[in-house]
Amino acid sequence: MKAAVLTEIGTEELELRDDITTVPPGPHEVKIRVRASGICHSDLSAMDGTLPALAPGVVGHEGAGEVVEIGPGVEHLAVGDHVTVSFVPPCGACADCLRGQPNLCAVHAVAAFTSPRFRHGKDELFGYAGLGTFAEEVVVPAAGAIRVDDDVPFEIAALVACGVLTGVGAVLNTAKVEPGSSVAIIGCGGVGISVIQGARIAGASRIVAVDPVAAKRDLALRFGATHTATPEELDELKQELTQGAGFDYAIDVVGLSTTIRSAWDQTRRGGTVVIVGAGKADEMVSFSAQELFLHDKKILGSFYGSCHVHRDTAKMIEFWRAGMLDLDGMISKRLTFDDVNKGLDVLRAGNHDLIRQVVTIA
Ligand code: CXF
Ligand code: ZN
Numbered sequence: 001m002k003a004a005v006l007t008e009i010g011t012e013e014l015e016l017r018d019d020i021t022t023v024p025p026g027p028h029e030v031k032i033r034v035r036a037s038g039i040c041h042s043d044l045s046a047m048d049g050t051l052p053a054l055a056p057g058v059v060g061h062e063g064a065g066e067v068v069e070i071g072p073g074v075e076h077l078a079v080g081d082h083v084t085v086s087f088v089p090p091c092g093a094c095a096d097c098l099r100g101q102p103n104l105c106a107v108h109a110v111a112a113f114t115s116p117r118f119r120h121g122k123d124e125l126f127g128y129a130g131l132g133t134f135a136e137e138v139v140v141p142a143a144g145a146i147r148v149d150d151d152v153p154f155e156i157a158a159l160v161a162c163g164v165l166t167g168v169g170a171v172l173n174t175a176k177v178e179p180g181s182s183v184a185i186i187g188c189g190g191v192g193i194s195v196i197q198g199a200r201i202a203g204a205s206r207i208v209a210v211d212p213v214a215a216k217r218d219l220a221l222r223f224g225a226t227h228t229a230t231p232e233e234l235d236e237l238k239q240e241l242t243q244g245a246g247f248d249y250a251i252d253v254v255g256l257s258t259t260i261r262s263a264w265d266q267t268r269r270g271g272t273v274v275i276v277g278a279g280k281a282d283e284m285v286s287f288s289a290q291e292l293f294l295h296d297k298k299i300l301g302s303f304y305g306s307c308h309v310h311r312d313t314a315k316m317i318e319f320w321r322a323g324m325l326d327l328d329g330m331i332s333k334r335l336t337f338d339d340v341n342k343g344l345d346v347l348r349a350g351n352h353d354l355i356r357q358v359v360t361i362a
Contacts, residue, residue: 001018001020001021001022001135001136001137002016002017002018002020002135002136002337002361003017003020003058003118003125003132003134003135003136004016004017004058004059004060004134004135004337004340004341005017005020005056005057005058005120005125006046006047006053006055006056006057006058006059006128007055007056008055008056009046009047009048009049009053009055010047010048010049011047012047012048012344012348013341014047014059014134014340014341014344016337016338016340016341017120019120019121020058020118020119020120020125020135021118021119021120022117022118022119022135022137022138022139023116023117023118023119023139024071024139025069025070025071025139026071026072027071027072027073028071028072028073028074028141028142028143029071029074029139029140029141029142030067030069030070030071030074030077030139030140030142030145031067031068031069031070031071031137031138031139032063032065032066032067032068032083032085032137032138032139032140032145033065033066033067033068033136033137033362034060034063034064034065034085034133034135034136034137034138034361034362035064035065035066035154035158035360035361035362036063036064036065036153036154036155036157036158036358036359036360036361037060037062037063037064037133037134037158037358037359037361038062038063038155038158038159038161038162038163038190038356038357038358038359039060039062039335039340039343039344039347039356039357039358039359040061040062040162040163040190040191041189041190041191041278041347042061042129042162042278043059043060043061043128043134043344044344044347044348045278046059046128046129047059047344050278050279050280051278052281053126053128053129054113054114054126055126056120056123056125056126057118057125057126057127057128057132058117058118058125058126058127058128058132058134058135058138059128059132059134060128060131060132060133060134060135060359061085061087061128061129061131061132061133061161061162062133062158062159062161062162062163063084063085063131063133063138063158063161064082064083064084064085064148064154064155064157064158064160064161065082065083065085065138065154065361066080066081066082066083067079067080067081067082067083067145068137070142071142074142076142076147077142077145077147081145081147082147082148082149082150082152082154082157083145083146083147083148083157084145084146084148084157084158084160084161084313085131085133085138085140085144085145085146085161086144086145086146086161086309086313087109087129087130087131087144087162087304088102088103088104088105088108088109088144088304088309089105089108089109089112089130089140089141089142089143089144089145089309090102090103090105090108090143090308090309090310091105091107091108091143092143093107094106094107100308101306102307102308102309103169103303103304103305103306103307103308103309104303108130108141108143108144109129109130111130111141112127112129112130112131112140112141112144113126113129113130114126117130117131117132117138117139118132118135130144133158133361134337134340134359134361135361136361136362144309146161146309146310146313148160148313148317149317152317152320154360155331155334155358155360156320156327156328156331157317158358159190159327159330159331159356159358160313160316160317160327161313163190163191163194163330163356164194164316164325164327164330165304165305165307165309165312165313165316166191166194166276166302166304166305166307167190167191167192167193167194167195167196167197167198167253167276167305168194168195168197168198168201168305168312168316168319168325169198169302169304169305169306169307169312170195170198170251170274170276170302170305170306171183171195171198171199171201171202171251172198172201172202172305173302173305173306173307173312174274174300174301174302174305174306175249175251175272175274175300175302177198177199177202177203177204177248177249178202178203178248179202179203179204179205180203180204180205181202181204181205181206181248181249182204182205182206182207182208182241182242182247182248182249183199183204183206183207183208183247183248183249183250183251184208184210184234184238184247184249184250184251184263184266184267185199185207185208185209185210185220185225185250185251185253186210186211186231186250186251186252186253186254186259186262186263186266187210187211187252187253187254187259187277188209188210188211188213188216188217188219188220188225188253189216189253189355190330190355190356191253191276192209192211192216192220192253193219193220193223193330193355194330195251195253195276196209196220196223196224196225197223197224197325197326199224199249200223200224201319201324201325204249205226206226206227206241206247207224207225207226207227208225208226208227208228208229208234208237208241208247209221209225209227209228209229210228210229210230210231210234210262211228211230212230212231213350213351213352213353215351215352215353216353217229217230218353219353219355222329223326223329223330227241231259231262234262234266238266242268245268245269246265246266246267246268246269246271247266247267247268247271248267248268248271248272249267249271249272249273249274250262250263250264250266250267250271250272250273250274251263251273251274251276252273252274252275252276252277253276253277254277254279255275255276255277255278255279255280255283256277256279256283257279257283257284257285257286259277260273260275260277260279260285261285261286263275264287264297264299267297268297269294269295269296269297270295270296270297271297271298272297272298272300273297273298273299273300274300274301274302275299275300275301275302276302276305329355330355330356331355331356331358332353332354332355332356332357333354333357333358334357334358334359334360335357335358335359335360336359336360337359337361339359340359343357343359
């Protein structure tokens with residue numbers, strides 16, 4: 001089958017091969033025919049070493065498709081089911097799952113991340129984040145295949161699997177934004193736009209979209225932002241909208257020390273700073289000991305939108321059906337498998353007006 005292979009960390013171009021196979025589905029695993037996969041910034045971060053990844057491997061982690069084979073012991077899925085795939089399949093029984101934080105479940109995620117999922121002749125390949133959705137088929141833990149209704153287009157379902165759960169989840173689950181509040185969002189890519197939509201769903205009255213790229217600020221307005229600013233203009237807007245006090249919430253969707261520090265600076269005393277951006281392991285951010293206690297701000301990390309993936313995938317689809325979440329509008333471009341590298345290049349360039357590029361696979 002076809003698969004886009006990262007031969008080595010640091011390589012910019014994926015090798016498009018047509019002679020890759022998956023491992024066979026083992027107990028409690030399923031094989032999925034991938035139909036669509038979003039190109040997420042974390043795929044680039046895997047390729048350039050910003051986020052941990054193993055090579056050689058197949059990249060892609062925001063996908064949806066159809067169940068084609070069921071391993072022993074799988075009861076809740078059948079061949080033909082439409083599913084999204086999750087990079088954190090909740091085991092349902094570990095301490096994280098039991099305390100209600102299934103987004104932190106390491107049981108399947110670590111195993112899937114570190115054990116080969118594909119083969120090329122005698123060589124074994126990993127699947128990025130335990131997935132590898134830039135391939136015609138993937139084998140995943142059954143707990144990480146999330147059923148969606150047959151009428152949901154695969155492209156729409158794919159977006160939910162990473163960016164939408166991460167962004168909308170950060171607002172509803174992590175920050176628990178209250179109606180009438182003010183929210184600043186720093187970074188307006190696919191996840192940032194999802195945060196903006198989440199803020200609108202939560203009933204925020206002022207939604208400030210911050211991005212250096214004019215085209216992205218314009219897009220943000222279409223998805224619910226009430227105001228926009230470049231990073232340089234943000235202080236003045238804070239002054240104008242909050243009399244200098246700061247926003248109730250500031251959400252970083254970039255993951256740089258400068259943007260995280262800016263999120264802190266833009267938040268009012270007693271407000272909430274949320275870190276969604278997937279930053280580097282050695283990128284350090286400074287806060288003074290005094291400001292940390294004096295300002296009574298809450299700093300919340302948000303991994304995978306603090307989501308309960310089964311509950312919240314269904315919830316995102318309901319928001320979409322109700323016209324509350326514009327997912328169709330987030331798909332800026334449909335690419336074929338052969339254009340995966342082009343899509344990655346466009347995302348790498350950064351100064352574009354695309355929200356999500358979706359690769360339609362088969
Ligand atoms: C990432 C986080 C690290 C594993 C892959 C997915 N999140 C969003 O892209
Ligand atoms: Zn992602």
